[in-house]
Amino acid sequence: MIAGREVCVPVGVLVGLTETCFGRLGLSREDASVVADVLIDANLRGISSHGFQRVPIYAKRVRQGLAGGSEEMSVVASFGAVCHMDAGKGLGPAVAVKALDKAAALAREYGVGLVALGGSTHFGPAGYYARRAASRGLVGMVMSNAPKTMAPYGALERFVGTNPLAIAIPLARHEPFVLDIATSVVARGKISQAAQVGEPIPLGLAIDSEGRPTTDAVAALAGSVLPFAGPKGSGLALAIGMLCGVLGCADFDDELASMYEDFDKPQNIGQLFLVVDPWSVQDRDRGERRWDGLIDRLGALAPAEGRGPVQYPGQLEAARASERARDGVPVSSAELMAFAECCAEYGFDDLATAGRSLVGM
Amino acid sequence: MIAGREVCVPVGVLVGLTETCFGRLGLSREDASVVADVLIDANLRGISSHGFQRVPIYAKRVRQGLAGGSEEMSVVASFGAVCHMDAGKGLGPAVAVKALDKAAALAREYGVGLVALGGSTHFGPAGYYARRAASRGLVGMVMSNAPKTMAPYGALERFVGTNPLAIAIPLARHEPFVLDIATSVVARGKISQAAQVGEPIPLGLAIDSEGRPTTDAVAALAGSVLPFAGPKGSGLALAIGMLCGVLGCADFDDELASMYEDFDKPQNIGQLFLVVDPWSVQDRDRGERRWDGLIDRLGALAPAEGRGPVQYPGQLEAARASERARDGVPVSSAELMAFAECCAEYGFDDLATAGRSLVGM
Numbered sequence: 001m002i003a004g005r006e007v008c009v010p011v012g013v014l015v016g017l018t019e020t021c022f023g024r025l026g027l028s029r030e031d032a033s034v035v036a037d038v039l040i041d042a043n044l045r046g047i048s049s050h051g052f053q054r055v056p057i058y059a060k061r062v063r064q065g066l067a068g069g070s071e072e073m074s075v076v077a078s079f080g081a082v083c084h085m086d087a088g089k090g091l092g093p094a095v096a097v098k099a100l101d102k103a104a105a106l107a108r109e110y111g112v113g114l115v116a117l118g119g120s121t122h123f124g125p126a127g128y129y130a131r132r133a134a135s136r137g138l139v140g141m142v143m144s145n146a147p148k149t150m151a152p153y154g155a156l157e158r159f160v161g162t163n164p165l166a167i168a169i170p171l172a173r174h175e176p177f178v179l180d181i182a183t184s185v186v187a188r189g190k191i192s193q194a195a196q197v198g199e200p201i202p203l204g205l206a207i208d209s210e211g212r213p214t215t216d217a218v219a220a221l222a223g224s225v226l227p228f229a230g231p232k233g234s235g236l237a238l239a240i241g242m243l244c245g246v247l248g249c250a251d252f253d254d255e256l257a258s259m260y261e262d263f264d265k266p267q268n269i270g271q272l273f274l275v276v277d278p279w280s281v282q283d284r285d286r287g288e289r290r291w292d293g294l295i296d297r298l299g300a301l302a303p304a305e306g307r308g309p310v311q312y313p314g315q316l317e318a319a320r321a322s323e324r325a326r327d328g329v330p331v332s333s334a335e336l337m338a339f340a341e342c343c344a345e346y347g348f349d350d351l352a353t354a355g356r357s358l359v360g361m
Numbered sequence: 362m363i364a365g366r367e368v369c370v371p372v373g374v375l376v377g378l379t380e381t382c383f384g385r386l387g388l389s390r391e392d393a394s395v396v397a398d399v400l401i402d403a404n405l406r407g408i409s410s411h412g413f414q415r416v417p418i419y420a421k422r423v424r425q426g427l428a429g430g431s432e433e434m435s436v437v438a439s440f441g442a443v444c445h446m447d448a449g450k451g452l453g454p455a456v457a458v459k460a461l462d463k464a465a466a467l468a469r470e471y472g473v474g475l476v477a478l479g480g481s482t483h484f485g486p487a488g489y490y491a492r493r494a495a496s497r498g499l500v501g502m503v504m505s506n507a508p509k510t511m512a513p514y515g516a517l518e519r520f521v522g523t524n525p526l527a528i529a530i531p532l533a534r535h536e537p538f539v540l541d542i543a544t545s546v547v548a549r550g551k552i553s554q555a556a557q558v559g560e561p562i563p564l565g566l567a568i569d570s571e572g573r574p575t576t577d578a579v580a581a582l583a584g585s586v587l588p589f590a591g592p593k594g595s596g597l598a599l600a601i602g603m604l605c606g607v608l609g610c611a612d613f614d615d616e617l618a619s620m621y622e623d624f625d626k627p628q629n630i631g632q633l634f635l636v637v638d639p640w641s642v643q644d645r646d647r648g649e650r651r652w653d654g655l656i657d658r659l660g661a662l663a664p665a666e667g668r669g670p671v672q673y674p675g676q677l678e679a680a681r682a683s684e685r686a687r688d689g690v691p692v693s694s695a696e697l698m699a700f701a702e703c704c705a706e707y708g709f710d711d712l713a714t715a716g717r718s719l720v721g722m
Contacts, residue, residue: 079641082472111443155662179596228590235540235674280440313596
């Protein structure tokens with residue numbers, strides 16, 4: 001965890017604070033609600049690095065006119081089951097749900113639909129959007145490029161982002177299968193957390209700015225993170241960057257503005273949303289039964305020593321989300337204070353007070 | 362290399378031997394030619410584990426009526442840009458090129474096309490088919506499931522195949538980008554090779570049949586190989602298996618017959634062929650220039666210590682293929698002898714003699 005103690009906050013309160021903040025910043029009610037849902041859903045599932053923590057930076061960029069709502073999102077070109085949309089610098093979550101919905105509509109019409117979105121910004125967890133497809137009985141595959149923070153295999157310096165890939169598959173008796181993987185060994189956020197508390201990181205996660213393997217988290221942040229499985233993660237990150245960049249007409253990873261450091265222009269991230277309707281060519285009852293049965297067999301495998309039952313991607317996160325929806329979401333006091341400061345800066349004094357009062361709970 | 366010394370064989374000779382062998386086994390001229398091209402192309406690119414070495418086992422299964430040509434391949438269901446085809450137990454390469462071509466035709470019509478192929482068999486390198494799309498200016502994504510040889514993350518026992526994913530992207534000034542990754546740490550074939558020469562394998566590649574980490578290649582083969590990057594490779598293998606199994610109406614990994622061990626029924630492997638026409642929504646000149654420029658920038662990065670210029674996936678393989686097409690293909694004498702024995706068994710004495718004479722070169 002980032003710093004200091006954690007507070008357990010009811011999910012409705014986190015959503016309300018986030019939604020109100022973005023509403024005050026000028027987002028439509030609908031957009032503010034979507035952004036809050038995407039971010040706080042990440043907290044529910046335990047992906048706190050992609051959740052409430054991002055509110056201040058998203059807010060700062062909206063305030064500076066570098067990001068906004070989905071009003072200026074538009075279809076640039078469209079052909080059959082493929083659509084190129086421009087996000088009009090809308091905040092990632094606000095535009096990504098619309099892109100996914102468009103891809104799902106294409107999948108209903110053609111069996112498969114692909115939306116390439118350019119002009120977008122950081123969109124939180126890719127798995128959210130893939131899962132949105134799965135919640136409608138469809139298969140979703142979502143990818144995004146990102147500013148360069150990773151050295152490709154065999155290189156000493158940054159060139160690609162930790163470009164994520166998410167694949168979600170609908171299940172009938174189980175929560176959806178949701179694979180959501182960054183192409184780095186570990187999320188860069190974990191290295192940031194180690195740097196903040198002054199802890200070393202294991203060898204193999206990153207190199208310093210001279211290209212030397214390092215266990216120093218601060219040196220790692222100044223250098224490059226490394227791809228998972230060497231050439232495999234590196235190649236996958238490159239492929240995602242190439243596809244998002246050209247299909248979405250977005251910047252490539254090495255051309256992208258940093259969300260945290262570049263305030264002279266909007267980000268121009270590319271994101272791909274591929275949706276397949278399996279039931280366009282297969283029997284749904286049989287297919288769902290087979291998937292559920294496979295998941296049952298997976299769960300019945302002998303677990304590795306000292307481990308619990310074998311789980312599928314998304315299973316742990318879904319269980320955690322139910323728990324936290326009931327019992328509250330752990331949020332670090334540092335995140336709450338950062339939220340309060342950001343709100344105070346924009347004159348949202350009631351939100352600032354609410355954020356601070358949660359820390360005192 | 363498998364065993365003993367290597368012989369350098371002109372590529373045309375390897376293709377001719379392979380093509381003739383499958384022709385004699387009853388495959389059509391076209392199918393035999395495709396199977397030979399796919400397999401020997403793997404040798405050209407240095408993926409010998411998926412090349413000429415597979416001729417005897419493919420031949421054995423054809424001979425036993427468990428695999429054949431593409432005559433019985435058929436469209437089972439079709440909806441918009443998605444098509445479910447049944448391979449009619451055609452040899453993987455013979456049917457996979459047709460499935461890819463169908464997906465490419467759908468992509469021309471709808472911008473994106475997806476063919477799910479069931480009833481298929483081992484198809485060699487997934488990258489071959491993705492590259493076939495790229496050679497026409499299209500993006501290809503190909504995946505296949507495979508009989509279980511890998512323990513999912515957190516499990517002690519086999520459940521998934523080393524299910525490969527390939528992504529190919531067309532380039533104008535460079536050979537195509539072709540990523541082709543198995544979801545295991547290393548190809549199982551490399552562990553077999555270590556077992557044959559009695560060498561140990563590094564820790565982390567496999568577990569024995571009791572689920573213990575092992576450096577003993579023989580124990581590893583009796584146990585399970587491990588996924589790359591733990592939960593990431595494991596989740597990707599599962600996703601590929603689930604999609605191929607249901608969309609292709611194929612067996613799941615844990616239901617699949619082994620190519621080498623089960624001779625009582627045909628394999629029923631599932632393969633997915635996704636093709637995207639980027640130029641349906643983007644300007645081709647600009648897109649190709651941007652991709653080529655990105656590859657140029659990648660190649661100009663500072664290389665890691667002691668390494669040559671940074672390469673993109675498929676670059677090394679393409680260079681090797683040109684070299685070997687000119688200078689000949691290294692083939693182990695053991696592979697040539699295995700080919701000769703297989704041909705002798707089926708009464709193809711001229712082919713057997715030709716194979717043996719190459720060993721004596």
